[in-house]
Every structure is written in structure tokens, then in C-alpha cells.
Amino acid sequence: xxxDPDDLYEVDSDVPDLTGAVLMHHFxxxxxxxxxxRLLAEHLLGGGGxxxxxxxxxxxxxxxxxxxxxxxxxxxxxxxxxxxxxxVHLLHDADDTPFLLLSGPEPDHDWExxxxxxxxxxxxxxVRLTAGFHGIPMGTPHTRPLGVTAHATRKDLVGEHQPLPxxxxxxxxxxxxxxxxxxxxxxxxxxxxxHVPHYLAQSTYPAASLIVLDALSRSTGLSLPExxxxxxxxxxxxEINRQVAESAEIADVVRALERQYDTFIExxxxxxxxxxxxxxxxxxxxxxxxxxxxxAEQNGGDGPER
Numbered sequence: 271x272x273x274d275p276d277d278l279y280e281v282d283s284d285v286p287d288l289t290g291a292v293l294m295h296h297f298x299x300x301x302x303x304x305x306x307x308r309l310l311a312e313h314l315l316g317g318g319g320x321x322x323x324x325x326x327x328x329x330x331x332x333x334x335x336x337x338x339x340x341x342x343x344x345x346x347x348x349x350x351x352x353x354x355x356x357x358v359h360l361l362h363d364a365d366d367t368p369f370l371l372l373s374g375p376e377p378d379h380d381w382e383x384x385x386x387x388x389x390x391x392x393x394x395x396x397v398r399l400t401a402g403f404h405g406i407p408m409g410t411p412h413t414r415p416l417g418v419t420a421h422a423t424r425k426d427l428v429g430e431h432q433p434l435p436x437x438x439x440x441x442x443x444x445x446x447x448x449x450x451x452x453x454x455x456x457x458x459x460x461x462x463x464x465h466v467p468h469y470l471a472q473s474t475y476p477a478a479s480l481i482v483l484d485a486l487s488r489s490t491g492l493s494l495p496e497x498x499x500x501x502x503x504x505x506x507x508x509e510i511n512r513q514v515a516e517s518a519e520i521a522d523v524v525r526a527l528e529r530q531y532d533t534f535i536e537x538x539x540x541x542x543x544x545x546x547x548x549x550x551x552x553x554x555x556x557x558x559x560x561x562x563x564x565x566a567e568q569n570g571g572d573g574p575e576r
Contacts, residue, residue, distance in 0.1 A: 294371045
């Protein structure tokens with residue numbers, strides 16, 4: 271006998287009418303290059319004026335031994351426990367339009383049941399669109415415009431974003447399954463993945479969060495201010511440029527990626543993806559070794575901190 275999905279969460283007794291609202295979601299634990307999704311979720315919650323309207327039972331959903339929560343020990347006693355939370359926040363955009371953000375660790379268990387629980391909330395509140403976001407590593411330079419991969423339950427929800435030309439099989443994620451199931455159940459859902467230069471994938475890269483913020487604003491119609499995210503992106507870019515300028519080796523790698531990017535764009539505009547010449551393009555092994563060396567040189571091997 272299947273368990274009731276409604277048993278997975280508790281809802282605030284004083285939730286206003288949310289008919290037509292957008293539900294955004296970001297789950298920690300899956301791929302998030304440049305911490306693009308995490309930074310954006312923190313940015314959205316950093317404005318204040320939000321409250322929790324639903325809370326999921328993490329004891330049923332999280333494997334604590336695979337992702338142990340942090341505890342603080344002070345001298346002779348345990349002082350604090352950083353309990354994981356998987357919650358839905360109620361926020362408002364710059365025009366005071368309400369929207370929702372579901373965030374927290376990606377559940378380890380009961381994915382289907384969790385998706386059904388989110389469906390129940392979507393139907394209970396009259397949500398018109400769900401939208402997920404994160405970052406993925408790509409072989410692109412930070413000196414060129416960042417791209418976004420968009421996918422949705424209906425073609426017209428993708429908008430102006432160019433689809434990938436391939437058919438791929440990849441490891442699943444809860445966010446992907448949620449979008450897939452919502453589509454099967456007749457609900458609109460969309461997802462955005464910022465393209466993060468893979469030599470910055472282990473760093474925090476606010477520029478990627480900005481590009482996703484713009485995609486979300488266009489898709490949802492919400493007025494989502496950039497706030498301090500823009501300033502953080504400019505500071506991070508300045509630091510990246512400084513580090514690249516100080517290493518001729520890394521500068522060569524970035525220039526190679528620039529040539530590859532420019533060749534691809536030029537070919538795309540001609541209607542052909544075949545480059546006229548690839549003699550100056552580095553091999554995957556060459557790029558990989560350079561990137562590993564680059565990351566190892568920054569802050570003792572953990573990548574550049576932002």
C-alpha cells in the first residue's frame with residue numbers, strides 16, 4: 271500500500287491566496303557548477319520579508335550518514351546543531367507579487383512520494399509554473415557571454431533559449447524528476463542551467479547566478495532585482511582576470527577556449543557547426559590537465575575562493 275504524500279510535509283495554517291503564483295526550487299547535493307543555484311537561492315532569501323509556509327519531514331527524506339549535519343562543540347559541551355531544512359518560503363518580488371521557493375538538501379529517499387507531495391502543494395495553492403535552476407560545467411571561457419540550457423514540459427515555455435542538439439542519458443536528479451512528473455500530471459514546469467566555465471566549476475561564480483536570475487525573470491514575469499549579486503559578480507570577475515593575467519599558462523588555455531567559442535558561434539551563424547580549421551584547438555586531455563593545474567594552484571588546491 272502506498273504511503274500518503276501529504277504525510278511528508280506540514281503547511282502553515284495562515285497561507286494567503288497564492289493562485290497563479292510561481293514555485294521555484296533548488297535542491298543542494300546535485301550538480302551545481304559555480305554554486306550558481308545556491309547563490310541565487312541565498313540571494314532571493316537575502317532580501318528579508320519572507321516566511322516558511324511548508325516544511326518537509328527531513329528525518330524521512332535525508333540520509334544523515336551520507337551527508338552529516340554540522341554540530342558545534344564548545345570546550346566541554348555540544349553547543350549547536352545545524353539541522354537540515356527542506357522548506358517552502360513565501361517571498362515577494364519588487365512589485366510585491368508573491369512567489370514561492372522550495373529549497374534545501376536533495377532528498378535521498380522517496381523521490382516519487384516527494385514529487386507527489388509537491389504536486390499536492392501545486393494544486394492546493396494554484397501554482398501556475400514551477401521553475402528549477404542550477405549550474406553546469408561547460409567548455410566555455412569566462413570572457414564570453416554565458417549561456418543557459420532551458421528545458422520545460424512544453425516547448426513554448428523554453429522561449430528564446432536554443433535547445434541542445436543531442437539526445438543524452440545522464441544521472442537523474444530530483445529536480446529533473448519533479449519537472450518530468452509535473453509534465454505528466456498536466457502542470458507547467460521549466461528548468462534553467464547556467465553554463466559555467468569548467469575551470470570555475472568548483473568556485474562560487476555569481477555571474478552564473480545572474481544569468482539564471484535573468485532567465486527566471488523572463489520566464490516567470492517576476493521582477494527579481496539583481497541587488498548585491500551584480501556587485502559580487504563584478505568583484506569575482508575582476509579576481510578571475512587578475513589570476514589569469516598572472517599565469518601565462520592559464521591565459522593560453524582561456525585564449526584557446528575563446529577561439530573554440532568564436533569558431534562555434536561563427537559556424538552557427540553560417541548554419542554549419544563544422545569549423546574550417548581545428549589545428550589550433552587544444553585536445554580534451556590538454557585542457558583537462560591545464561584546468562586541474564589551475565585549480566590546484568588556487569588556495570591550496572581547493573580552487574579560487576570568491
